Amino acid sequence: xxxxxxxxxxxxxxxxxxxxxxxxxxxxxxxxxxxxxxxxxxxxxxxxxxxxxxxxxxxxxxxxxxxxxxxxxxxxxxxxxxxxxxxxxxxxxxxxxxxxxxxxxxxxxxxxxxxxxxxxxxxxxxxxxxxxxxxxxxxxxxxxxxxxxxxxxxxxxxxxxxxxxxxxxxxxxxxxxxxxxxxxxxxxxxxxxxxxxxxxxxxxxxxxxxxxxxxxxxxxxxxxxxxxxxxxxxxxxxxxxxxxxxxxxxxxxxxxxxxxxxxxxxxxxxxxxxxxxxxxxxxxxxxxxxxxxxxxxxxxxxxxxxxxxxxxxxxxxxxxxxxxxxxxxxxxxxxxxxxxxxxxxx
Numbered sequence: 001x002x003x004x005x006x007x008x009x010x011x012x013x014x015x016x017x018x019x020x021x022x023x024x025x026x027x028x029x030x031x032x033x034x035x036x037x038x039x040x041x042x043x044x045x046x047x048x049x050x051x052x053x054x055x056x057x058x059x060x061x062x063x064x065x066x067x068x069x070x071x072x073x074x075x076x077x078x079x080x081x082x083x084x085x086x087x088x089x090x091x092x093x094x095x096x097x098x099x100x101x102x103x104x105x106x107x108x109x110x111x112x113x114x115x116x117x118x119x120x121x122x123x124x125x126x127x128x129x130x131x132x133x134x135x136x137x138x139x140x141x142x143x144x145x146x147x148x149x150x151x152x153x154x155x156x157x158x159x160x161x162x163x164x165x166x167x168x169x170x171x172x173x174x175x176x177x178x179x180x181x182x183x184x185x186x187x188x189x190x191x192x193x194x195x196x197x198x199x200x201x202x203x204x205x206x207x208x209x210x211x212x213x214x215x216x217x218x219x220x221x222x223x224x225x226x227x228x229x230x231x232x233x234x235x236x237x238x239x240x241x242x243x244x245x246x247x248x249x250x251x252x253x254x255x256x257x258x259x260x261x262x263x264x265x266x267x268x269x270x271x272x273x274x275x276x277x278x279x280x281x282x283x284x285x286x287x288x289x290x291x292x293x294x295x296x297x298x299x300x301x302x303x304x305x306x307x308x309x310x311x312x313x314x315x316x317x318x319x320x321x322x323x324x325x326x327x328x329x330x331x332x333x334x335x336x337x338x339x340x341x342x343x344x345x346x
Contacts, residue, residue, distance in 0.1 A: 008102060011136075012082050013037035014163055018334025020045040024341070030082070037163075078132075078341050084122035096344050098132040100158075103258020104143040105186065112185030124148060132344045134158050134337065136259045139280035156340040159284075160259050161330045162268045164237050167245035169270050169318075174229075176207040177304065178247035178271070180240070180262040181254075183213050183220070188253040188276065193227055194297035201305055203228035211235075211243055244269035248308055252281060255294060260284045264328055267321030272314050274303060288324035290317060 012028070014037075020026045021044075028038060030050040042048050080098040101123065106116035113119070127133055127148070133155045135141040141155050177196065183189030189210070196208050207229040210216075216224060216232050224230035233239065244250070250266035252275040260281045266273050267288055275281045276294030285291070290307060292300050307313055 008082065008100075010037055010163060011100070011102070011160060012080075013041060014161070014330045015080075015334060015337060016041055016046045017044045018330045019338055019341075021331070022334060022338050024338055078345070081126065084119065084126040096131045096341075097129060098134065098341070098344070099126045099130040100134040100136065101127065101140055101144055101258075102136055103140055103256075104147060105256060105258065107147045108143065108256055109186045130154065132156065132340055134340070136160050137280040137283050139283055140258045156336065158333050158336045158340075159328055160261055160264070161328045161333055162261070162265045162325065163330070164241040164244070164265050164268065166269055167241055170246050172246045174207055175205065175248045175308075176209045176246070177202070177308075178243055178250045178266075179208065179210045179253070180250065180265075181212050183210065186255045188255050188294060191253045191276075191294060191297050191300060192251050193223060193230070195300035195304065196230070197227040198297060199301045199305055202301065202308070206248065206308065207231065209233055209243065209247070211240055240265070241269065244271045247271050248314070249274055249304070251300075251304070252276060253294065253300075254278065254281070257281055257284075263289060264325060268325040270318045270322050272307070272317035273321060274300075274307065284328075286324050288317065288320035 016026045016028055020041075025047070026045070027047040027049060028041065030038070030048075034052070038048060038050075039052055077094075078096045078098055080100070084099070106113050106120040106123070110116040110120065127144070127150070131154065133144075135144060135155055135157050136159060138157055141152060141157055144150065144155065145152050177192075179189060179192055181187065192208070196202050196206075208227070208231070210230070210232045212234065213232075215234070224232075233243070244266050247266075249272045250262060252260065252263055252273065254260070254276060256279040258280060260275070260279070260283075263273050263275060263281060263284045267285070273285060273289040275285055275289045275291055277291040278294055281289070282291065290303065292303055307317075
């Protein structure tokens with residue numbers, strides 16, 4: 001587990017906690033890990049085998065290399081691998097192996113993801129060796145079946161959930177539009193930046209805040225200056241939760257998502273959502289988000305200009321989002337996972 005915040009490491013930490021609550025014994029076997037979320041798992045009944053280390057250059061490479069030292073105990077154990085490793089350990093024949101496919105981005109956009117071909121190869125190998133394949137959305141499962149040509153019989157959909165704290169909704173001194181995550185390539189952030197820059201009304205009345213992803217490079221800094229009141233913010237879950245609580249709207253411009261966690265996080269916080277209709281976003285947002293097609297910045301600008309000055313429409317999206325978010329929980333994810341574990345053991 002070599003991510004400090006969020007992402008795949010958060011998924012496995014929350015899954016381990018939820019599965020342990022069902023009474024099943026859970027052990028995280030990671031010789032070294034940097035994930036903050038893992039440190040609190042032992043008090044929740046999860047056995048943690050490994051050492052927490054600070055982030056340092058090469059920690060991912062070292063962690064993956066040491067993973068082959070992991071060992072499964074018990075003839076009925078299920079090994080749920082947390083990533084797609086180049087050097088796969090040979091497990092005893094009694095061990096059942098599980099893997100989670102989080103998205104098919106490397107396969108769908110190989111030219112837009114660094115190391116996409118290598119990661120896609122490792123993922124395919126992991127899937128071929130697995131007895132059980134979890135997918136975080138129906139979209140991801142359908143894409144895996146379509147791209148790999150494999151049967152869906154071993155595949156189980158276990159949707160994600162939000163782990164963020166929930167703060168009361170509040171109004172900042174200057175309202176802002178929120179964007180969360182990476183911005184390059186298929187994430188399509190340029191669509192939002194162009195829409196914002198093209199609207200004198202939006203630039204005058206709203207800031208645009210980007211949370212997460214890399215800091216603005218020189219090109220993005222110049223584009224942000226030209227666009228108007230645009231800022232990059234980094235920080236913890238608490239910082240992100242506070243932004244959701246105060247944002248006028250979250251805008252998701254991605255051309256593809258395996259799940260689309262920011263949509264769910266925003267809805268859980270009562271933050272209205274505008275999203276490009278693509279990948280799994282309609283699966284997560286349902287009828288609680290406002291969708292655009294994602295190819296026309298003018299359309300997005302018109303949508304934001306209409307929505308952000310309509311308090312009743314914003315309130316309706318907020319209420320529908322809150323209701324929609326209740327359909328997702330880590331306990332539900334864990335229950336679906338445990339059911340699949342038991343079926344593969346039978």
